[in-house]
Amino acid sequence: MKVLKLGILWGLIAQCAGSIIGASLVMFIRILMGRAPIVNSWRVDEPLMVVGGLFGAIGFMYGVGALSDWIKIMRGREAPLPHGHDPRGWSRYFGVSYDHKVIGVQYGITAVGVFLLAGLFALVMRTELARSGLHILRLDNFNTLIGLHGIMMIASILIGVAALMNYLVPMMIGATDMAFPRLNAFAFWLNIPGALLVTSSMFFGGFETGWTGYPPLSAHTFPGVQMFFLGVYIIGLSSILGALNIIATVLCMRAPGMTLFRMPIFVWASLSTSLISLTATQLIGLSFQLVMFERLFGMNFFNPDKGGNVILFQHLFWFYSHPAVYIFVLPGLGIISELLPVFSRKPLFGYRWIAMSSLAIALVGFLVWAHHMFAAGMEEYLRVPFMYSTMLVAVPTGVKFFSWMATLWGGKIETPTPMLFVLGGITVFLFGGLTGPPLGTVSTDLHLHDSYFVVGHFHNTMFGGFVYPFFAAIYYWFPKITGRRMSETMGWLHFWLMTPAFWLMTGGMFWVGLRGMRRRIADYDPALGFDTIHLLVTLSAFLIAISVLIFLGNLIYSAFFGEEAKGNLWASRSPEWQVPSPMPEHNYDEPFVVTGEPYDYGLPGSVYIDLHPRPPEPVRGQPPQLEPATGD
Amino acid sequence: MAASAKVVYCLKNRHKLQIRACPQERGVMKYLRHFLNVSVLVIITTFIVSLLLEFLPLLPQQASVEAISIDTMFSMHFRVISFLFALIVVFMLYSLVVFRNRGGETDPGDHFEGNTGLEIFWTIVPLIIVIYFAFIGAQSLADVTRTEPDALEVDVIAFQWSWSFEYPAYGVTSTTLYLPKDRQTVLNLTSRDVIHSFWVPEFRVKQDALPGKDFVRQLRITPIKTGDYMVRCAELCGGAHAYMNSPVVVVEPEEFEIWLISQQNAGETGDSVTRGKALAETMGCLSCHSTDGTTLVGPTWKNMYGHEVTLIDGTRVMVDELYLRRAILQPNDEIVEGFQPIMPSYEGLLTEEQIADLIAYMKSLE
Numbered sequence: 001m002k003v004l005k006l007g008i009l010w011g012l013i014a015q016c017a018g019s020i021i022g023a024s025l026v027m028f029i030r031i032l033m034g035r036a037p038i039v040n041s042w043r044v045d046e047p048l049m050v051v052g053g054l055f056g057a058i059g060f061m062y063g064v065g066a067l068s069d070w071i072k073i074m075r076g077r078e079a080p081l082p083h084g085h086d087p088r089g090w091s092r093y094f095g096v097s098y099d100h101k102v103i104g105v106q107y108g109i110t111a112v113g114v115f116l117l118a119g120l121f122a123l124v125m126r127t128e129l130a131r132s133g134l135h136i137l138r139l140d141n142f143n144t145l146i147g148l149h150g151i152m153m154i155a156s157i158l159i160g161v162a163a164l165m166n167y168l169v170p171m172m173i174g175a176t177d178m179a180f181p182r183l184n185a186f187a188f189w190l191n192i193p194g195a196l197l198v199t200s201s202m203f204f205g206g207f208e209t210g211w212t213g214y215p216p217l218s219a220h221t222f223p224g225v226q227m228f229f230l231g232v233y234i235i236g237l238s239s240i241l242g243a244l245n246i247i248a249t250v251l252c253m254r255a256p257g258m259t260l261f262r263m264p265i266f267v268w269a270s271l272s273t274s275l276i277s278l279t280a281t282q283l284i285g286l287s288f289q290l291v292m293f294e295r296l297f298g299m300n301f302f303n304p305d306k307g308g309n310v311i312l313f314q315h316l317f318w319f320y321s322h323p324a325v326y327i328f329v330l331p332g333l334g335i336i337s338e339l340l341p342v343f344s345r346k347p348l349f350g351y352r353w354i355a356m357s358s359l360a361i362a363l364v365g366f367l368v369w370a371h372h373m374f375a376a377g378m379e380e381y382l383r384v385p386f387m388y389s390t391m392l393v394a395v396p397t398g399v400k401f402f403s404w405m406a407t408l409w410g411g412k413i414e415t416p417t418p419m420l421f422v423l424g425g426i427t428v429f430l431f432g433g434l435t436g437p438p439l440g441t442v443s444t445d446l447h448l449h450d451s452y453f454v455v456g457h458f459h460n461t462m463f464g465g466f467v468y469p470f471f472a473a474i475y476y477w478f479p480k481i482t483g484r485r486m487s488e489t490m491g492w493l494h495f496w497l498m499t500p501a502f503w504l505m506t507g508g509m510f511w512v513g514l515r516g517m518r519r520r521i522a523d524y525d526p527a528l529g530f531d532t533i534h535l536l537v538t539l540s541a542f543l544i545a546i547s548v549l550i551f552l553g554n555l556i557y558s559a560f561f562g563e564e565a566k567g568n569l570w571a572s573r574s575p576e577w578q579v580p581s582p583m584p585e586h587n588y589d590e591p592f593v594v595t596g597e598p599y600d601y602g603l604p605g606s607v608y609i610d611l612h613p614r615p616p617e618p619v620r621g622q623p624p625q626l627e628p629a630t631g632d
Numbered sequence: 633m634a635a636s637a638k639v640v641y642c643l644k645n646r647h648k649l650q651i652r653a654c655p656q657e658r659g660v661m662k663y664l665r666h667f668l669n670v671s672v673l674v675i676i677t678t679f680i681v682s683l684l685l686e687f688l689p690l691l692p693q694q695a696s697v698e699a700i701s702i703d704t705m706f707s708m709h710f711r712v713i714s715f716l717f718a719l720i721v722v723f724m725l726y727s728l729v730v731f732r733n734r735g736g737e738t739d740p741g742d743h744f745e746g747n748t749g750l751e752i753f754w755t756i757v758p759l760i761i762v763i764y765f766a767f768i769g770a771q772s773l774a775d776v777t778r779t780e781p782d783a784l785e786v787d788v789i790a791f792q793w794s795w796s797f798e799y800p801a802y803g804v805t806s807t808t809l810y811l812p813k814d815r816q817t818v819l820n821l822t823s824r825d826v827i828h829s830f831w832v833p834e835f836r837v838k839q840d841a842l843p844g845k846d847f848v849r850q851l852r853i854t855p856i857k858t859g860d861y862m863v864r865c866a867e868l869c870g871g872a873h874a875y876m877n878s879p880v881v882v883v884e885p886e887e888f889e890i891w892l893i894s895q896q897n898a899g900e901t902g903d904s905v906t907r908g909k910a911l912a913e914t915m916g917c918l919s920c921h922s923t924d925g926t927t928l929v930g931p932t933w934k935n936m937y938g939h940e941v942t943l944i945d946g947t948r949v950m951v952d953e954l955y956l957r958r959a960i961l962q963p964n965d966e967i968v969e970g971f972q973p974i975m976p977s978y979e980g981l982l983t984e985e986q987i988a989d990l991i992a993y994m995k996s997l998e
Contacts, residue, residue, distance in 0.1 A: 304845075349746050518865075602742065
């Protein structure tokens with residue numbers, strides 16, 4: 001029975017057992033204290049739910065085997081890394097593996113799974129909004145769905161970002177694996193119980209707060225909100241640990257000769273993103289934990305009647321959640337920068353400027369959070385300084401756009417599917433970016449805040465900054481994973497169905513938003529005349545869903561029957577394409593040496609890496625001679 | 633276009649020859665024609681896009697002084713958006729057409745790695761533009777928040793899921809926000825439960841209403857057009873958030889005075905049922921409980937009194953005065969089957985007389 005050997009199965013069983021143990025513990029303590037073991041019903045008994053959920057998550061980590069090695073080490077036993085002895089075939093993706101490539105694919109599958117679920121929530125919501133009036137949902141269902149759609153999409157993007165970084169960064173810098181392989185596996189597996197907990201909030205009445213969870217509403221809404229808090233807390237922990245791992249890997253494990261400014265540009269994006277994840281994620285955990293404790297222990301952090309301050313929550317929350325959007329888009333922009341030179345057959349224009357602009361966006365991103373609160377009733381003197389800092393974000397973002405255009409200029413541009421998604425991503429993100437300044441200027445934001453304009457802006461930035469590049473990355477690196485390429489025809493269909501539908505969808509959102517449509521409402525006044533546009537938006541959402549199904553079909557079909565592609569399919573200079581596909585177990589037989597610039601397309605005789613260095617390895621940090629050693 | 637042997641030689645030996653750029657790398661002259669084409673296309677596209685944004689009815693009608701200032705800011709944004717959108721999209725599409733691989737070409741594109749002068753240029757110029765925008769943005773904000781000494785004061789109380797408007801200088805409470813034209817009104821916003829947000833799209837400005845005595849927030853509006861509007865809650869507040877709307881009426885100042893006087897008189901008359909009806913409106917009961925038999929967030933009040941209802945725990949209860957009193961003061965102790973425990977308690981918000989009036993009104997709905 002192969003199925004019985006799958007780690008994930010045992011993880012899920014252990015999660016159920018853990019939940020029961022956690023809940024029983026609470027009941028046992030209550031009995032010892034001489035109180036009733038369950039208050040009302042178990043579905044509204046929050047201490048039972050929270051402790052049960054927490055124990056369930058720990059149970060999952062134990063059951064799946066992510067803790068086994070650490071337990072062995074604690075007991076003084078040997079725990080060698082089993083790298084290289086993984087079972088081959090599909091089953092290795094469903095249990096603990098320490099191979100960064102397997103973990104990358106695991107992240108990828110999870111991201112797509114969560115993306116589909118969150119997309120499904122969106123379709124239900126959009127169906128309700130297709131016409132004014134309430135049709136298929138109750139108000140509390142709708143309010144729960146918007147929150148679930150938001151947070152599940154965010155989780156999916158975080159997991160997708162981790163997929164890209166885990167799979168690509170070690171290969172790109174010539175490392176055999178991540179710096180901390182066990183921690184890497186641990187960080188990945190945290191996401192499964194985390195996502196399950198968030199989803200389970202539906203069965204505890206849901207939560208009516210949206211993904212932002214503002215108190216006092218979140219302090220009074222249904223008990224499901226506790227599962228939402230706990231799930232996000234656990235996914236956040238995964239994000240922090242993953243980021244730590246990426247930073248350590250990039251800083252310590254680069255191939256000889258790979259100075260910081262000779263890294264592939266995606267590695268710069270990963271480094272910038274990880275710096276944000278590592279230092280900001282704690283704040284969303286903290287803000288949610290405060291509300292959680294307010295509900296569990298009656299602590300009045302945000303209760304104005306007892307001296308609490310509701311604005312405090314928003315400051316804490318946005319201190320993470322604004323930089324978080326840069327966590328989502330920086331890797332995507334890195335993918336765009338990575339792929340443009342390959343398909344333009346030209347060097348990346350202004351490599352150092354693009355690398356530094358990622359860091360600049362990451363740093364400025366920490367100074368802008370209160371622009372989400374211009375109308376929230378924070379101290380009024382904070383508005384203008386935050387308007388200045390917000391507008392500054394446009395500068396490094398602009399540098400990226402201008403450099404991309406200069407990269408295309410004078411090239412020999414080819415447009416296979418990955419390039420289509422790169423170009424689509426650039427235009428969609430451009431419009432998302434350009435609709436930012438009206439939101440960043442206080443007076444116009446007083447009109448736009450909490451309207452559908454914000455919804456349109458956010459969907460443009462997320463699709464352009466993450467979804468499009470993520471699809472591009474899958475089409476581009478799929479042969480590296482499987483040794484087969486994805487169908488171009490289906491890829492073409494996917495792109496040309498999704499792109500017009502997407503523009504129609506967000507175009508409609510911008511339009512109704514400017515005209516006065518509020519976000520997060522289950523029903524709207526027919527007198528506003530939004531019915532036709534909402535119907536169009538709903539139809540486009542379904543078209544996007546169909547295009548994603550085509551993508552899924554392509555993914556599964558091509559994995560088994562796709563055209564074989566074992567070589568350097570895209571004629572890339574990047575290290576991972578210099579070895580055959582699928583990627584060998586230990587990436588490179590021997591450490592390669594970096595001898596040139598990463599993007600010198602069109603410079604005769606230039607090579608980026610030397611896979612079989614003959615002379616003794618140069619000392620790390622000292623670049624070898626600047627001119628390529630080959631030639632006459 | 634195959635790189636000539638001379639260019640290859642130059643590129644390889646550039647350091648020995650001590651020249652900074654090879655012939656092929658001097659892009660500007662080679663691309664002069666293309667740059668001219670693109671410039672013309674960018675100008676045309678900018679013009680078309682900005683005309684489109686200018687003449688489409690993108691914003692609701694302008695009904696306040698604040699809206700004028702905000703719309704000026706909007707049109708500046710629209711112009712910049714038109715230009716930047718045209719700039720990038722035209723450059724991209726032009727490159728895609730002109731610099732495409734025309735099938736089977738194997739030689740690479742032109743080799744240039746960057747240009748520090750250009751990078752500095754497109755860092756500094758946007759920097760100046762955004763600082764300028766933040767500067768005029770601050771001026772626009774100053775316009776929008778300008779205070780006038782003789783402003784009319786209205787206390788706005790938001791609650792799940794309706795609004796109540798009090799005119800403290802006149803002792804009037806209303807469920808409709810009446811505003812005089814051409815006079816600034818300062819709204820003192822507060823909330824009884826969770827965060828709400830006051831937004832009349834025609835007035836443009838928006839402000840959250842926060843719970844707590846120390847968190848009263850102000851919003852200033854100077855209406856310039858008479859007419860009927862609607863204030864809609866813009867901050868998700870659970871349950872019937874979508875329906876948290878109240879009418880706003882802007883009238884001529886004389887008409888406003890007449891309305892105030894009529895309201896002052898109305899408060900003193902009426903029997904228990906009429907007072908109860910007014911109370912049900914101002915306290916927001918009717919945003920969740922219908923009086924015509926339709927089911928909203930809560931049970932309807934029509935034909936409720938004197939009938940038995942089933943609670944979620946299966947017990948049956950007779951709806952009498954005692955039950956209704958409990959339902960108003962401890963609403964979540966006995967939940968009627970099919971509904972959720974979401975009603976806020978009105979303990980301390982209603983006097984005994986008011987509760988009696990409300991119950992009298994419920995009794996009358998048969």
